[in-house]
Amino acid sequence: MFTPGSVRNSEPSPYTPPTGPSGSPTHPGAKATKRVRVFRWQGIIPLVLAGALTFAGWTLFGGRILRTTLSEAGTDAMGAQFDIAEARVAIMATTVELRGITLADPFDPNRNLFEIARLRLELEPRPLLEKKIVVRRLGITDVRTSTRRETPAQPSTGGGFAPRALAEVRRFAGQFNVPLLSLTPFDTFRAIALDPSQLHAVQATVALGHSADSVKSAIEAAYASLRLQETLDSSAALATRLQGTNVRTLGLDGARRAVTDLRTASARIDSAKRRVDALVADARRGIDTLQAGVGAIDAARREDYAFARGLLKLPTFDAPDIGAALFGKVTIDRFQQAVYWATLAREHAPPGLLPRESVGPQRRRRSGTTLHFARQESHPRFLLRRADVNVSIGGGGGAAAGEYAIAASDITTEPAIVGRPTLFAARRVGGGDVDSVRITGSIDHVSANAREVVNVNASGVRLPPLALPVLPYTMDPGRGTSELRFMLDGDRLAGRWSVRSGDLTWSTDSARARAMNSIETLVARALTGIRELDLVADVSGTIAAPRLAVRSNLDRQIAARLRAVIGEEVTAMQTKVRAEVDRVVEERSAPVRARIVELRAESDRRIADARSRLDAEKARLEERLRALSGGVSIPGIGGGTETLTRGAPS
Amino acid sequence: MLLLIKLLRSLVKTLHSDGTPAQIAFGIALGAALGLTPIMNAHNLVVLLLLAILNVSFAAGLFAWALFVPVGFLLDPLFDRLGHWLLVGQPALQPLWTAWDNVPGLALTNFTNTVVLGSVAGWLLLFVPIYIAARYGVVRYRATIGERVRHSRYYKTLQASKLYNVYTWFRP
Numbered sequence: 001m002f003t004p005g006s007v008r009n010s011e012p013s014p015y016t017p018p019t020g021p022s023g024s025p026t027h028p029g030a031k032a033t034k035r036v037r038v039f040r041w042q043g044i045i046p047l048v049l050a051g052a053l054t055f056a057g058w059t060l061f062g063g064r065i066l067r068t069t070l071s072e073a074g075t076d077a078m079g080a081q082f083d084i085a086e087a088r089v090a091i092m093a094t095t096v097e098l099r100g101i102t103l104a105d106p107f108d109p110n111r112n113l114f115e116i117a118r119l120r121l122e123l124e125p126r127p128l129l130e131k132k133i134v135v136r137r138l139g140i141t142d143v144r145t146s147t148r149r150e151t152p153a154q155p156s157t158g159g160g161f162a163p164r165a166l167a168e169v170r171r172f173a174g175q176f177n178v179p180l181l182s183l184t185p186f187d188t189f190r191a192i193a194l195d196p197s198q199l200h201a202v203q204a205t206v207a208l209g210h211s212a213d214s215v216k217s218a219i220e221a222a223y224a225s226l227r228l229q230e231t232l233d234s235s236a237a238l239a240t241r242l243q244g245t246n247v248r249t250l251g252l253d254g255a256r257r258a259v260t261d262l263r264t265a266s267a268r269i270d271s272a273k274r275r276v277d278a279l280v281a282d283a284r285r286g287i288d289t290l291q292a293g294v295g296a297i298d299a300a301r302r303e304d305y306a307f308a309r310g311l312l313k314l315p316t317f318d319a320p321d322i323g324a325a326l327f328g329k330v331t332i333d334r335f336q337q338a339v340y341w342a343t344l345a346r347e348h349a350p351p352g353l354l355p356r357e358s359v360g361p362q363r364r365r366r367s368g369t370t371l372h373f374a375r376q377e378s379h380p381r382f383l384l385r386r387a388d389v390n391v392s393i394g395g396g397g398g399a400a401a402g403e404y405a406i407a408a409s410d411i412t413t414e415p416a417i418v419g420r421p422t423l424f425a426a427r428r429v430g431g432g433d434v435d436s437v438r439i440t441g442s443i444d445h446v447s448a449n450a451r452e453v454v455n456v457n458a459s460g461v462r463l464p465p466l467a468l469p470v471l472p473y474t475m476d477p478g479r480g481t482s483e484l485r486f487m488l489d490g491d492r493l494a495g496r497w498s499v500r501s502g503d504l505t506w507s508t509d510s511a512r513a514r515a516m517n518s519i520e521t522l523v524a525r526a527l528t529g530i531r532e533l534d535l536v537a538d539v540s541g542t543i544a545a546p547r548l549a550v551r552s553n554l555d556r557q558i559a560a561r562l563r564a565v566i567g568e569e570v571t572a573m574q575t576k577v578r579a580e581v582d583r584v585v586e587e588r589s590a591p592v593r594a595r596i597v598e599l600r601a602e603s604d605r606r607i608a609d610a611r612s613r614l615d616a617e618k619a620r621l622e623e624r625l626r627a628l629s630g631g632v633s634i635p636g637i638g639g640g641t642e643t644l645t646r647g648a649p650s
Numbered sequence: 651m652l653l654l655i656k657l658l659r660s661l662v663k664t665l666h667s668d669g670t671p672a673q674i675a676f677g678i679a680l681g682a683a684l685g686l687t688p689i690m691n692a693h694n695l696v697v698l699l700l701l702a703i704l705n706v707s708f709a710a711g712l713f714a715w716a717l718f719v720p721v722g723f724l725l726d727p728l729f730d731r732l733g734h735w736l737l738v739g740q741p742a743l744q745p746l747w748t749a750w751d752n753v754p755g756l757a758l759t760n761f762t763n764t765v766v767l768g769s770v771a772g773w774l775l776l777f778v779p780i781y782i783a784a785r786y787g788v789v790r791y792r793a794t795i796g797e798r799v800r801h802s803r804y805y806k807t808l809q810a811s812k813l814y815n816v817y818t819w820f821r822p
Binding site: 037038039040041043044046047126129130131132355360361363365366367368369370371372373374375378379 | 705764765
């Protein structure tokens with residue numbers, strides 16, 4: 001590389017100290033006016049060499065770099081370990097071939113959601129120059145799903161969206177209050193020992209007591225800030241000073257000054273009355289809030305009945321509760337996966353064309369934020385126009401094993417540009433032990449209101465066995481039909497999972513085998529005689545407040561059996577529990593209720609007192625004004641019949 | 651260590667070369683881009699190309715790269731904010747970024763990244779001050795201690811050091 005002025009080591013440097021004030025170098029033989037060349041074209045040679053080296057490096061290591069980059073990006077995007085065994089890039093043909101792709105199940109680290117032996121992408125070249133990927137053709141061969149991993153997947157540690165989405169979905173699942181099914185015998189004479197601090201109503205009472213103290217302090221402070229006494233004292237002093245005076249004793253000027261003073265005092269009284277009115281509004285608002293808190297105690301008390309009943313492990317007779325206890329967890333598992341993928345889809349393909357932010361590339365320097373500016377006429381950052389794939393799910397996929405034809409269209413990151421929702425469908429075309437499986441769905445993020453819909457229908461499918469949560473039994477529904485409908489419309493959820501089977505069998509779960517108590521034996525006898533399963537689970541509400549309703553023929557049978565055997569005892573115990581909760585709560589809440597009543601009365605009394613004193617003082621001032629004029633009209637300040645409501649002259 | 655010696659040698663050699671202060675200062679101002687901005691970006695290819703084909707001090711450019719890397723790290727938060735302000739805080743510029751992000755080739759420049767854009771903008775703002783400061787520094791150095799350094803024991807030792815000679819065998 002040429003360096004201006006550089007010399008070989010063996011040669012003396014031509015540099016000599018400058019002689020001029022500018023410091024410009026001068027050396028023997030150099031002309032002062034020598035023109036320096038702007039370009040040195042030979043400098044291109046090392047650059048070309050460096051470019052050639054880079055190309056060679058890319059040829060040798062490009063696949064490895066791409067594989068590592070895609071694995072990291074996939075893991076961050078999916079929230080689960082994403083591996084690629086081999087990546088090949090053909091730059092001129094704009095194709096990418098990936099082999100040995102595995103994506104771990106975000107909900108089960110020992111399982112892969114899928115394994116793809118070979119995936120080939122043919123990309124459109126022009127969008128690549130815009131850092132966009134438009135897939136012209138997708139080829140996938142040898143796909144297996146639900147396979148076991150040899151090594152457990154690493155949890156996604158990136159700070160990206162997927163781990164947050166996973167945490168959000170787990171929080172969503174945690175919001176369901178799945179009741180416990182209790183079948184333990186209970187002692188009707190057992191005393192209930194309630195820890196008051198565990199009761200929600202008591203906690204609400206304590207909080208209300210603190211609020212009452214705050215409101216009381218606020219009202220007292222506001223009352224003190226009225227400075228009523230000072231206003232009244234000042235007015236009284238004026239009235240006393242003008243006692244026995246009139247226009248004749250004071251003279252015209254003196255009378256004018258006295259009237260002005262009276263009006264000023266009257267204006268101060270009016271101002272104080274307005275402050276009292278404002279205090280009335282504030283005090284009422286505060287006390288109304290406290291009254292609402294009293295209502296909250298009663299609402300919390302109803303939760304405490306259930307809590308106290310749970311302490312005694314009293315069985316419930318409500319069929320929906322029993323249904324939720326039996327099938328709640330498995331239902332929530334189904335729907336939380338749907339919510340997870342819908343949430344991920346919303347993150348990766350949000351509606352609208354506003355600039356989107358994503359974390360910049362990983363580097364030693366700060367990553368920063370990369371903004372993506374889209375416009376209607378441009379290519380989306382990612383677009384798969386259409387994919388038709390045949391997938392074979394092996395025996396590891398359990399009931400889902402078989403050959404499937406999958407089709408998808410318009411999978412994109414910018415639905416607003418594409419203008420059409422993503423559609424996908426899958427159907428079983430052969431193999432396996434299933435009559436038919438159909439999956440259809442759409443991801444509609446074209447408008448501002450995002451909407452995801454999935455429908456799964458399976459008939460003649462071998463339904464997975466389910467362990468009963470309370471009894472040491474496993475029920476095997478055998479072959480039946482299963483249907484899942486899920487829709488997330490904005491924030492609103494609507495989902496239904498139904499299972500029907502006429503081939504229900506029961507077996508003892510050897511891992512949980514134990515001696516059963518009398519109630520369990522009765523219930524088990526009733527259940528194991530049932531040969532049909534008819535389950536319907538509904539999810540509704542919003543993501544922030546979901547509701548679950550499960551009903552089945554099993555819970556109706558259990559409820560009927562329990563009611564027949566131990567109905568009376570349970571009812572008696574429930575009454576006892578309610579009475580005990582009422583006693584504990586009443587003991588704590590009564591003083592607080594009394595304080596609130598007292599606070600309201602005290603506040604009303606003070607306000608009434610303030611108003612009456614101000615009114616009396618105002619009347620006294622008016623009386624002084626009338627006495628001052630003695631019925632004579634004073635020029636410039638009106639007649640003697642004039643009242644003080646005009647206020648003080650400005 | 652070799653890198654340090656190389657840089658030191660490069661600096662001394664550059665300062666004592668017959669390159670004009672303007673050539674050295676221009677090399678430093680250009681090379682500052684390599685240190686101030688994230689290196690793996692398309693604009694740095696342009697900077698390298700300019701360093702290679704313009705008749706400026708390439709060695710000074712490499713020296714500035716090393717010199718400004720820590721400065722770049724230190725100023726990253728500032729660059730991030732500057733880039734964010736340009737990309738998000740200026741609605742008038744958004745049509746430009748939208749066009750830029752959708753033009754083949756230009757989209758590869760990463761200029762829609764806050765740190766990249768902020769650091770490039772920062773470098774462009776600092777280009778003239780760096781040039782003026784570097785030029786002044788070279789002139790002052792040559793006018794004051796340049797000759798003394800050239801005749802100093804350390805300089806000669808550095809010139810004659812075996813280590814350096816070993817290094818020169820492998821010098822490209």
